[in-house]
Amino acid sequence: MVAEIGPSNVEAAFLLESLAKGIRVDGRGIYDYRRLKISCGPTHGMVEVHLRQTRVLARVSCEVTRPLPDRPTEGIVQFSAELSSMAAPGLESKTAQEVAITRMVERVIRQSRAVDTEALCILAGEKVWLVRLDIHFLDHGGNLIDAASIAAIAALKHFRRPDVTVDGEEAIIHDVRERNPVPLSIHHTPICVSFGFFGGELIVLDTNLLEEQTQVSNFTVTLNAHRELCALNKAGGIPLNPKQIQRCIQIALAKVDEINEKIQEALKACAA
């Protein structure tokens, strides 16, 4: 196993030196997002997100199962995400980093109640849909959280489940060839936007791998298209003052609109 080593002295010193002059190592502006590419398909619920080098694949599938005893009328949304050394030699499954990323994505989707779980109920107490979301990290170029959250929500929106008709106590699940599959009911689209901090007033948006390794703190803002704040996440690092947080949220508002448009475009393109 290759241990992840931090950036070399040359890289770290250069990054800080150029950032002090407002230049980023990949030539972006400090509040520029990398070019986002979302590709859907070939099957429903399969979405791949590219943020330049970063690549994340999300896959949604579903099956019929028994509901949890304490929530007989609610469907289940299950998450699974695993970091592997395929994305970068230093990444490993079951590490704090993996927990941090998957928790965040899970929190964003599940706890903000993005998916209408009651609409996943077929027969109360008997049968509900179990929606499974698998996230695969294919390449690590920094900012996995944002890429994963975009992939996750886009995949949920792209997914179609088989249609069901309920006749008394009997539920008929129609084959996709028989009846057009139906989309999930999604309340809103929470999207993560991450910032990196380098001490003082140095803030950058959408950190790349080198910036991620050099940053002293990071901060993730999650917003939806209705400009509602869904989650904030800051795990350790230097303290931030309220002004900085306000500023980050303002920037994130603009970015979330752009990202949302991209998701809509991508979904429309593959539906056509």
Added chain:
Amino acid sequence: MADIKAVLPGDVMDTGAAARDGAVLRLGPGLVQADERTSAAAAGVLHSDGDLWWVAGNRRRYVAAEGEPVVGVVVARHGEGYRVDIGSAHDALLPLLAFEGATKRNKPSLAIGTVVYGRVVVANSFMDPEIECYNSHTGKSEGYGELAGGFMFKCTLGLARRLIGSTAPVLAALGSELPFEIAIGVNGRVWVHAEGPEKTVLAANAIRNSEYLDAKQCRQMVKELLAR
């Protein structure tokens, strides 16, 4: 070879007439011989030049080979040398005395995280690779040693090889526009140093973008970057 032949690992190579004549075939990178058969061990395009055969592909993980220049990062120091990350499966060893003019009393002291430019001297499947920062035959540094200042970035091994083979048009296009220093490691790490961060970032981006561009496109791209 008239047509391009792509091979995948495990493909048995048709050495054709050359082998039947009893000539000696020389196998380069990406080819292995097992019993009577020669097969590919890497994905890429099969090349041949006379009796020399090799597979040229593109990948991102480095496998050390003797004599190749690499850019590494010092990760540890112990009694007789440094451990240097060169991007391969195992860290390379860099002896304390493998520098120009180094003696037992007077040798460079490298901090952890230092970037060095060296040459692989030992590379086999049983030992950790070993690198040196001078030419042990002449005792001169020949450009190897610690790389200070500037910026290091990673690229694919294919691009690094083309850059060092001076077949990359981007270096010519860049060189005619701005002065810069460069150290290319075939392990997919490139160090550049130009005047100020703007120029250095520009050079780094131009090189990274050039992977799939031809000479004309490279000149155009460099112009566009400079105009920004």
